[in-house]
Amino acid sequence: MGNRISRRAFMAQTALSAGLTVFASQYSGFDAPIYGAEDVPIEIERMKKKYGIAHSIAELTPTVCAASGVRAPKTCQVDKIELVVNRLNEAFEGKPAQKVFIYCGDCFGDVLLQKHPEEFEKCIAESDVVVKSVNVMKTVTPVCFATIFCGAGPEVHGIKVYEKPQVQAETLFDVFLEAGKKVAILSAKGNSVITIFRGRKIDYYPFPTDKEAYEKSLEVLNDYDLVVVHDCEHDTEMHKHGLDSPEAAAARRAVLDRWQATMAATDKAWSGYNRLYVFVTDHGSHNIDGGAKGSHGDDIADDAIVNHFYRWRKADAAE
Numbered sequence: 001m002g003n004r005i006s007r008r009a010f011m012a013q014t015a016l017s018a019g020l021t022v023f024a025s026q027y028s029g030f031d032a033p034i035y036g037a038e039d040v041p042i043e044i045e046r047m048k049k050k051y052g053i054a055h056s057i058a059e060l061t062p063t064v065c066a067a068s069g070v071r072a073p074k075t076c077q078v079d080k081i082e083l084v085v086n087r088l089n090e091a092f093e094g095k096p097a098q099k100v101f102i103y104c105g106d107c108f109g110d111v112l113l114q115k116h117p118e119e120f121e122k123c124i125a126e127s128d129v130v131v132k133s134v135n136v137m138k139t140v141t142p143v144c145f146a147t148i149f150c151g152a153g154p155e156v157h158g159i160k161v162y163e164k165p166q167v168q169a170e171t172l173f174d175v176f177l178e179a180g181k182k183v184a185i186l187s188a189k190g191n192s193v194i195t196i197f198r199g200r201k202i203d204y205y206p207f208p209t210d211k212e213a214y215e216k217s218l219e220v221l222n223d224y225d226l227v228v229v230h231d232c233e234h235d236t237e238m239h240k241h242g243l244d245s246p247e248a249a250a251a252r253r254a255v256l257d258r259w260q261a262t263m264a265a266t267d268k269a270w271s272g273y274n275r276l277y278v279f280v281t282d283h284g285s286h287n288i289d290g291g292a293k294g295s296h297g298d299d300i301a302d303d304a305i306v307n308h309f310y311r312w313r314k315a316d317a318a319e
């Protein structure tokens with residue numbers, strides 16, 4: 001009996017991983033239910049439907065790949081954002097982005113933009129496309145950044161709770177490295193992005209603080225084709241003091257200032273290149289304990305809805 005059950009599970013699993021939809025009727029000889037794609041929706045699709053939002057955070061990877069003339073990872077579950085890629089192609093006259101900077105501002109949900117639109121004004125004015133997107137459950141950092149950089153949800157990359165194993169699925173980093181591009185990740189030591197994407201030919205720059213990681217990113221631009229900063233300062237302060245605290249506000253403004261500064265630095269260091277700058281985030285947040293602390297990880301709009309900001313500039317004609 002034990003054999004029959006595991007064989008049944010194996011057949012369903014095999015069909016699913018081959019991209020087939022399994023209908024229980026195909027296995028009518030079995031007496032236990034078979035769960036097919038219709039019963040277990042892909043997490044990315046479930047979230048898009050639940051919140052009525054057309055885009056997923058996972059779209060970052062195929063979009064940045066298409067913009068850069070690099071193939072998408074094999075296990076991508078989503079397509080590139082056509083609007084971004086088409087407009088970028090038009091601006092670059094069909095040429096790809098040669099340099100990419102991705103600023104991962106941790107815990108920068110749509111809730112912040114709704115509460116403090118004036119603080120985002122300068123950054124939005126610089127952006128070419130802002131994409132409202134939904135993340136995946138569980139709405140915590142490693143789950144969401146694995147989704148962002150694999151272009152696929154938890155059922156593909158395997159991170160479903162707050163844990164930091166090395167991601168085995170193919171990522172944005174792997175296809176960039178394959179294309180011969182030089183990649184750097186800068187972050188405070190032990191945070192998710194620098195940890196779950198370890199074991200690759202990436203230059204990892206761990207620091208005691210977020211601020212130092214940001215500052216170093218300004219200095220290394222000339223050495224890389226893809227630079228990723230993961231800045232958790234707002235997340236840290238939000239957890240300790242609540243979303244509306246002066247501490248969270250100071251961290252939020254610091255990250256917005258770093259966004260401006262890194263964008264300006266890419267214009268300077270990469271002026272001779274077609275370049276793409278993206279500000280991405282993993283999740284939003286909500287108050288707990290009457291606003292004394294903050295949290296995220298729930299399947300609620302404040303945690304799930306975020307924005308990704310794309311901005312591109314053509315190489316200076318002189319160079």
Ligand SMILES: [Zn+2]
Pocket residue numbers: 106107140141235282283
């Ligand atoms: Zn986070």
Ligand SMILES: [Zn+2]
Pocket residue numbers: 107141235236239296
């Ligand atoms: Zn957090």
